[in-house]
Amino acid sequence: MKTVRSTIFNTGLMALILTACSQPSGTGKDSLIEKQVEELLGKMTLPEKIGQMNQLSPFGSMDEIAGQVRQGEIGSLLNVTDPEKVNEIQKVAVEESRLGIPLLISRDVIHGYKTIFPIPLGQAATFNPQIVEDGARVAAIEASADGIRWTFAPMIDISRDPRWGRIAESCGEDPYLSSIMGVAMVKGFQGDSLNDPTSIAACAKHFIGYGAAEGGRDYNSTFIPERQMRNVYFPPFEAAAKAGCATFMTSFNDNDGVPSTGNTFILKDVLRNEWKYDGMVVTDWASTAEMISHGFCKDEKEAALKSVNAGIDMEMVSGTFIRHLEELVKDGEISEATINNAVRNILRLKFRLGLFDNPYVNTDQHVKYAPEHLAKAKEAAEQSVILLKNNRKTLPFTDKIRTIAVVGPLADAPHDQMGTWVFDGEKAHTQTVLTALKEMYGDKVQFIYEPGLGYSRDKNTGNISKAVSAATRADVVLVCVGEESILSGEAHSLADLHLQGAQNELIAALAKTGKPLVTVIMAGRPLTIEQEVNLSDAVLYAFHPGTMGGPAIADLLFGKVAPSGKTPVTFPKMVGQIPVYYAHNNTGRPASRQETLIDAIPLEAGQTSLGCTSFYMDAGFDPLFPFGYGLSYTTFGYDNLQLANDKLAANGTLEISFDLTNTGKYDGTEVVQLYVQDTFGSVTRPVKELKGFQRVPLKQGEKKTVTFSLPVEELAFWNIDMQKVVEPGEFNLWVGPSSAEGLQTTFTVE
Numbered sequence: 040m041k042t043v044r045s046t047i048f049n050t051g052l053m054a055l056i057l058t059a060c061s062q063p064s065g066t067g068k069d070s071l072i073e074k075q076v077e078e079l080l081g082k083m084t085l086p087e088k089i090g091q092m093n094q095l096s097p098f099g100s101m102d103e104i105a106g107q108v109r110q111g112e113i114g115s116l117l118n119v120t121d122p123e124k125v126n127e128i129q130k131v132a133v134e135e136s137r138l139g140i141p142l143l144i145s146r147d148v149i150h151g152y153k154t155i156f157p158i159p160l161g162q163a164a165t166f167n168p169q170i171v172e173d174g175a176r177v178a179a180i181e182a183s184a185d186g187i188r189w190t191f192a193p194m195i196d197i198s199r200d201p202r203w204g205r206i207a208e209s210c211g212e213d214p215y216l217s218s219i220m221g222v223a224m225v226k227g228f229q230g231d232s233l234n235d236p237t238s239i240a241a242c243a244k245h246f247i248g249y250g251a252a253e254g255g256r257d258y259n260s261t262f263i264p265e266r267q268m269r270n271v272y273f274p275p276f277e278a279a280a281k282a283g284c285a286t287f288m289t290s291f292n293d294n295d296g297v298p299s300t301g302n303t304f305i306l307k308d309v310l311r312n313e314w315k316y317d318g319m320v321v322t323d324w325a326s327t328a329e330m331i332s333h334g335f336c337k338d339e340k341e342a343a344l345k346s347v348n349a350g351i352d353m354e355m356v357s358g359t360f361i362r363h364l365e366e367l368v369k370d371g372e373i374s375e376a377t378i379n380n381a382v383r384n385i386l387r388l389k390f391r392l393g394l395f396d397n398p399y400v401n402t403d404q405h406v407k408y409a410p411e412h413l414a415k416a417k418e419a420a421e422q423s424v425i426l427l428k429n430n431r432k433t434l435p436f437t438d439k440i441r442t443i444a445v446v447g448p449l450a451d452a453p454h455d456q457m458g459t460w461v462f463d464g465e466k467a468h469t470q471t472v473l474t475a476l477k478e479m480y481g482d483k484v485q486f487i488y489e490p491g492l493g494y495s496r497d498k499n500t501g502n503i504s505k506a507v508s509a510a511t512r513a514d515v516v517l518v519c520v521g522e523e524s525i526l527s528g529e530a531h532s533l534a535d536l537h538l539q540g541a542q543n544e545l546i547a548a549l550a551k552t553g554k555p556l557v558t559v560i561m562a563g564r565p566l567t568i569e570q571e572v573n574l575s576d577a578v579l580y581a582f583h584p585g586t587m588g589g590p591a592i593a594d595l596l597f598g599k600v601a602p603s604g605k606t607p608v609t610f611p612k613m614v615g616q617i618p619v620y621y622a623h624n625n626t627g628r629p630a631s632r633q634e635t636l637i638d639a640i641p642l643e644a645g646q647t648s649l650g651c652t653s654f655y656m657d658a659g660f661d662p663l664f665p666f667g668y669g670l671s672y673t674t675f676g677y678d679n680l681q682l683a684n685d686k687l688a689a690n691g692t693l694e695i696s697f698d699l700t701n702t703g704k705y706d707g708t709e710v711v712q713l714y715v716q717d718t719f720g721s722v723t724r725p726v727k728e729l730k731g732f733q734r735v736p737l738k739q740g741e742k743k744t745v746t747f748s749l750p751v752e753e754l755a756f757w758n759i760d761m762q763k764v765v766e767p768g769e770f771n772l773w774v775g776p777s778s779a780e781g782l783q784t785t786f787t788v789e
Contacts, residue, residue, distance in 0.1 A: 072390045076383050082138060085365055085375065087111040088382045091140065092353050093361045094321065105131045108142065112361060114353060114385055115143040115189070120463065122402045125186030129398050141398040143389060145189035148239070149208060149460040150174065152181040153407040153468070154586050156416050157423040158458040158527075158563060159194065159220075161582030163210035163607035164669075165422035166710040166732050168223035174419055175227025177412045179239045182463075184407065186400035188392055189240040191288060193224035195275035196245055198608065199620045202255025204531030207459045207563035207583070209250060211607030212620045212666060214271055215729045218278035225284045233285060234393030236401075243279040245290030245323060247305050248272050252292055255617070257532050261294045266722065268294075269757040277314055285388055286319045289351065291326055298333050300326045301342075306350030319384040321353040322346065328357035339363060347373055352381040408468055413587055420584040420591030426577070426602035426670040433555050433577040435598025435672055436515065442485045444513035445473055446506040446549060447520045448492040448542070449561045455495070455521075458583025459528030459563050468586055472519055472559065475589030480597060487513055495523045496540040503541065507548050515555045517596070518546060520571075524583060527563025536567045536614055543571060550574040559592060565610040569663050580604075601672045601707040603734065605777070610664040616655065621666040621778040622725040630654040665779035667712050667729070673703030673739065677711075680774060680782040687751050687788055689765045695747040697774050697782060701737035708736045713747050714778060716771040721759035727778055730754075747774075751788055 080088075091114035097104050101124065107113050108131045119125055125144055132142045150156045156174040157164075165171070175192075182190065195217050198209035210217040221243065230238040248268065252259040263272060276287070287310065289299040299305060300322050310316045327346045328339060336342040343359040344367050354360045367373040389395065406412075426434070436443070449455060453469035476486055491506030493499070510516045520542045525531065537543070550556055558575040560568065561583050572578050579602065584591060594600045611619050630652045637656040654660055676699070683694035701707060713731035717724040731747045755765045767788045775781015 072387060075390055075395075076386045079138065079140070079386055080379060080382060083382070085368060085378070087138065088378050089360055089364045090114060091382050091385045092364070092378075093358065094145070094353050094355045095358075096356055101128065104128065108132050109135050111136050111138065111140070113142065114140075115145055117145050117356070119144055120146060120185050120187065122185045122400045126399050126402065129186070133398050140386070141389060141394040143189050143392070143394065144186050145191070146182060146187045147192070147460060147462060148178050148182045148187065148190040149192050149194070150178070150458070151416070151461070151585060152178045152187075152463050153465065154181060154409075154412040154416050155457045155461055155464040155469075156419050156585045157588070158207045158583045158585075159210055160207050160563070160607060161423035161584060162419060163216060163220050164425055164582065164604040165419065166216070166605055167422055167734055168219050170419045170422055171220050171223040172227040173415045175224045176230065177415055179228045179230065180237045181407050181412070183237050183239055184400070184404040187239060188394070189242070189286065190228060191242045191244060192228070193221045193241065193279070194244050195221035195279060196248075196250030196290070197272050197275070198250035199618045200251070200255040201536060201564040201608065201611070202532055202534060202614065202617060203250065203252055204257060204459070204527045204533070204563065205529055206250070206608065207527040210275075212609060213607070213622065213729050214274040216607060216732075217275040221275045221279050222282045225279055225282050229283065229285060233391045234396075236393070236397060238392070240285035240388060240392060241279075242286040242288050242321070243276050243284045244288035246276055246287050246299060246310070247290060248294050248299075249290035249292050255532050257530050258291045261292045263294055266757050266761065269763070273309070280310070280314045280316045280318075284318060285391070286321055287316070288321050288323055289326060291323055291329065293333055293335065298326070298330045298335050300351060301330055301335055301345035301349045303349045311350060317384070317387070319352045319388045320350060322351055322355045322357075324355050325357040327351070327354050327359050340367065343367060344372055347377060347381065352384045416585055417587035417591050420581070420588045421595060421600045423582060423584060423604050424592065424595055424602055425580040425604035425606055425668075426672075427580055427664060427668075428572055428575060428578040429670055429672070430576045431555075433515070433557060434596060436596055440484060440514045442487065442513045443476070444506070444509040444516045444554075445476065445486050445488045445519070446491050446509065446516060447518040447545065448490055448494050448497060448540075449521050449559070450488065450490060450517070450519035452494070452523070455523045456561060456583060456588050457585055458524050459531070461524070464586065470587055470589040472589045472592050475593040479590060479593050491545045492541055494540070495521060495526070495538070495542060498540050500541045500544055503545050503548050506545060507552060510549050510552045510554050513554060515557060516549050516552070517557050517559065518549055519559045519561065520546065521561035522563055522566070524563070534614070536564065536611070538566060538568065538571060546571050546574050557596070561588070565606075565608055567611060567613050567663070569612050572663070598672060598705070601705055602669065603671060603708040603710060605667050605669040605710045606664050607666070609662045609666045612658050612663045616658050616662060619662050622728050624723045625726050626653045628652045630660050632660050661779075665777050667710070667777035668779065669710070669777075671703075671705070671707040671709065673701055673705040673707040675707070675709045675737070675776065676700040676702045677775060677782050680784055682772075682784060682786055685784070685786040687786065689751055689767065689788055691751050693749040693751060693786060695749065695772070695774065696744055698742055699735055699737065699745050700742040701739055704739060706736070706738050708734050709776065710734050711745055711774060712777065712781070713749070714773040714775075714781070715749070715754065717754060717756070717766070718769045718771060720756070720766050720768070724756065727773065729778070745774075754788065
């Protein structure tokens with residue numbers, strides 16, 4: 040069999056990576072920095088080296104922390120956000136410690152610092168890496184103004200189980216989309232150069248497999264075999280490493296019995312040896328000590344031993360390194376060379392960030408909530424919203440609409456609209472749907488506000504009648520429902536994904552009024568909303584849209600902007616379908632769609648297998664919404680799919696073109712998607728894999744020829760011999776508006 044080695048990247052991702060790497064980002068090895076690292080390392084005592092490997096979050100007096108910094112016992116601090124205090128503690132490190140090594144100040148800046156962008160899952164729905172890069176750049180500018188120079192993002196765990204609360208922080212289920220968006224975040228956070236004072240070090244997390252936690256329960260075990268790990272879970276992290284991501288973070292989960300913080304295979308064999316990564320690796324919060332709870336280590340000393348020997352450079356907060364590494368080195372269980380290498384990685388990052396030359400922060404900066412930041416956040420929110428349904432052209436609202444009933448617990452919820460992992464956002468700056476509608480369109484439309492429910496979990500139905508009364512007096516009803524921000528994120532897994540509280544009852548009561556019903560859903564994950572979709576005339580899924588979500592949704596409702604978001608993760612009809620994702624392998628008995636579903640089974644039917652295929656009798660054959668799905672106010676026609684050559688060598692490039700026409704009555708932007716299927720291989724292959732996408736704006740009636748260039752080497756996968764190769768044979772190819780439909784053709788790799 041003829042094979043050829045390949046990389047993981049297609050042209051879109053490679054272009055982003057080359058852009059990231061072409062700038063003086065400070066992430067490639069530099070001879071001057073290496074010389075400085077070695078000179079400083081040669082002056083350090085063993086306790087000082089170990090001190091650099093220790094990261095703490097101040098819980099008590101800063102005086103106590105200052106004493107440890109003065110003794111060289113701390114390399115990094117978490118969660119110091121007052122720039123005056125940052126400068127005070129940095130002065131202790133630089134001017135009062137023996138070697139004057141600056142501290143690395145860090146914070147979870149996930150989807151904004153003060154100006155809050157849509158949650159990462161919402162940003163992924165834009166299918167626009169520039170929007171994602173812009174959001175990270177805004178966050179870096181605002182956070183660095185307070186002295187923060189390291190964030191713990193992007194989170195690029197492949198997430199195929201919406202029960203897992205941290206799916207909100209992810210870019211969804213697809214390795215290619217997650218790779219593109221992860222690289223964009225790295226570029227935004229780190230800017231053109233790490234030593235720019237407005238740049239912050241990015242952190243690719245969680246390495247690895249955390250999004251596959253069993254049952255969607257946070258921190259739980261995973262059981263991912265190596266081939267699946269390499270084909271599905273590694274690609275976004277390899278992309279981030281190649282793009283110069285300054286740091287990596289290990290994950291909480293054990294995979295096949297080995298916790299990531301003690302996993303030599305992922306940290307040494309893959310990250311260091313295969314990918315040649317020279318950045319710094321940090322544990323997640325206390326994950327070293329938690330290996331004791333895992334049953335992988337008997338005590339703190341063994342946990343420190345296994346962490347460092349596996350390849351950890353810095354320990355977050357659990358303190359086992361500072362308490363035990365010196366003894367472990369003296370006992371010969373850890374070599375000082377291993378310690379030296381870890382400290383090299385830490386010092387290298389600090390030199391790359393320019394901390395030795397410029398350790399202090401300018402406290403006279405006024406960049407938070409800058410007008411250009413708010414504009415970027417509004418644009419991101421606009422593009423993140425997905426139009427799931429629009430019967431009878433209910434949206435956009437026309438001039439005939441004079442009165443709108445605004446209902447629901449999320450219509451005016453400034454805190455919850457920001458979403459999960461917002462430590463520093465301020466609800467006073469959040470522009471909600473209600474306030475935006477009144478301010479932007481109140482001179483043209485009367486808005487009647489009756490929330491009906493106080494918050495998303497509210498089960499008190501006593502005020503629903505007031506909402507119904509408001510609906511009867513309006514031309515159209517706008518109901519804003521979903522999740523409070525606290526219901527998603529870390530440690531917020533759910534076994535059921537229905538709308539909480541009495542929100543379903545609220546929607547049902549509003550639907551009975553017969554008035555056009557527009558439902559806006561703000562949530563941190565896909566919810567099982569089939570019933571609510573059926574009751575609604577139009578549905579907008581906004582995830583949690585951030586500071587500027589209100590103005591964005593207002594302009595979408597009134598047609599100033601047309602929806603263009605696409606689902607970055609499959610939406611299940613019911614929880615029992617999970618895991619459900621588009622890029623699954625086929626079975627020997629795939630569903631024919633002719634099988635008998637539960638409602639059609641006759642009474643006292645003979646015991647049959649109903650077709651002997653793989654499907655659910657109650658859920659049917661499809662999810663509620665497939666990956667990549669999203670409507671617009673206009674319609675798009677796909678036609679004339681052409682391949683320049685349908686027979687290619689393994690080192691060739693597939694040139695694809697097709698015509699896209701705006702066939703509707705509004706200007707709009709379509710996210711066109713390219714999928715490929717390797718029809719057979721040495722191991723089974725997914726039924727479809729995303730290999731490219733483009734946002735294509737079109738005026739009403741306009742037609743464009745859209746092209747993709749796909750190097751054949753991007754069809755490589757880890758084969759039965761655990762080698763990454765392109766296997767010759769026949770491939771199916773689709774271009775279309777989602778993973779579930781499109782124009783199809785075939786080509787052959789010879």
